[in-house]
Amino acid sequence: MRTFISHASKLLSTSKTLTRSMSQSTSIPRKQTRVRDHGYDDYMEVEKKVRKVLKFQDLILSQPTNMISVSRLDSLSRRIGFKQFESGRFILKFPHVFEVFEHPVQRILYCRLTRKALSQMGQENEAMLRQVPDAVTRLRKLLMLSNTGRVRLEHVRIARREFGLPDDFEYSVILKYPEYFRLFDADETRNKYIEMVEKDCGLGVCEIERVREREYREKGYDAEDIRFSFIVNFPPGFKIGKYYKIAVWKWQRLPYWSPYEDVSGYDLRSLEAQRRMEKRAVAMIHELVSLTVEKKITLERIAHFRMVMDLPKKLKEFLLQHQGIFYISTRGNHGKLHTVFLREAYKKGELVEPNELYLARRKLAELVLISPRKARLDKELVSYRRRGDEDDHMNGVERNYSDDDFEVKGNVESDTESGEESDGDSAYSDTGDISD
Incomplete structure (x- = not known):
């Protein structure tokens, strides 16, 4: 009897192993450990300093004379998370951005921005004004990604820097182009929403589709192989097994609906339809990150659009399944901030196709990195x-x-x-x- 039970347990364990192997060969494993990519993490270490510098710049420029005493700066900086006397040590680390001088009359220390920092800010503002037509197109495509054709104004305001929108975009973009946007208050929630006036089918082409066409024309790939595929670049040290390779190959050839396509009329109850919707969610996040100026956005800001774009609830676990397409960096805010990068858009810490606004912002990073x-x-x-x-x-x-x-x-x-x-x-x- 004991021999029969042991033999049956061996058969059961063998069948479980075969089932697990077959499941790995037909779908990408859901639970994946995050593999660090130091190139992106080092990029975020610089961004952490730049974000703090921008906060101090806003405090200084909020003063009528565009300069502030060091003692008052120390008290105001506590509101943005700095400790006592920490602001003085911080501004001294970046002498090419902040200038500390003695007031000729009051004989106390004051702080103001250097000429290089003011010049960089002017270049960034000019670049942002010149690319307003592109920002209008990005906002129109963002509205087309939503399942209702509308998004909350507050969610766009929080992510305005990522999408290259000016601070007064409510007036300079939305109200200035009434042929594209409509601003209204929802009766049930009393929240302001941005709604597209008319859907433009000419804008319903995803960035990944343009990449596929370029790869097909330049490298001569088989059209059937790249018809539904994504560019996959796994991070260094990522372990790729045999079954994982088979799962990725099958997933790349799986058809899916475009993020700009209305899927309300489809029957989504079948397993095949659910797999297509999962891949559509990947394409949706891919297109959302592609609409940003620097091809990166925080995971928390992606979550703001989760409901209107039909994205999964557990976004982090979902993106970890596709580490060859996205990279999640936890650097920048003691591990509380998650920044999602589009891997194909970066190479050696730089954008493959940089734009004018991105280059203007990088000049501030260059000033931050200059040694005291x-x-x-x-x-x-x-x-x-x-x-x-x-x-x-x-x-x-x-x-x-x-x-x-x-x-x-x-x-x-x-x-x-x-x-x-x-x-x-x-x-x-x-x-x-x-x-x-």
Whole structure:
């Protein structure tokens, strides 16, 4: 009897193994461990500093004179999460963005933005104004992605920076183009909504469809193989087994409905229809991230559009199933912030197809990454040149230099330059090539 039971248990375990293997060969496993990609994480480490710098810039520019005393800045910065005396140490880390000076009358320390920071802000504002027509198109496509043709105004306002919309987009974009948008208050919720006036079928082409067409024309892939496929680049160290490869191959050839297509008339009760809807959700998130300026958006802001776009409830687990298409970075806010990148849009920490607004924003990151030692050296060189000009205008005075002075200055300059390069490399290190 015991022998029969043991034999039956072995058969049962064998059948479970076969069933598990067959299930892995027909669908992508739902639970996947997240594999880190250091190229994206290093990118977010720089973004973390940039976000803090932007908060301080808003505090300074909110003052009538565009400058603020250091003591008042310290008290205001506590509202945005900084501790006491932490703001002073923070602004000193970025001398190419913030300038600390002594007020000529009050004799206390003040802070204002440098000329380089003001110039960068001007370039970004000009770039944003020039790309307003593109932002209008992105907003129209965003409304077409929703199943009702409308989205909440507050959700768009929260993500306005990602979609390249100006701060006053309610007036400069929505009310300015009444032929495209309609703004109204919902009676049941008292929330403001943006609604599209008329659906434009010419805008109903997804970004992944354009990529497929380009791949077909340039590389000559088989049309049947890439008809419903996505570009997949797994992160370094991601383990791909035999059954996983088969599941991905089958998933790539699975037909699905376009995110811009109305699926209300289809019968979605069958297993095949549910699989198509799951792949449609991947295409929906892919198109949503593609509409952003920097091809990245936080997971929390994607969740704002979950109901109107029929996205799964557990978005993080859903995206982890497709780590070859998206990457989720937890850097930037003590692991509480999840940033979703479109893997195919980045290569070695840079956008493959950069736009003007993205390049203007990256200039602020460049100012943030400049070493404070470089800033101190620049001030020394400026003061040195001024003293030299004054000495040149003095008649009868001869300048004498020693060899030691040149040696010291040469060492300082070489150390500073090497320090600056090391800061840039560490911030944008490409430990794992994000194109692989």
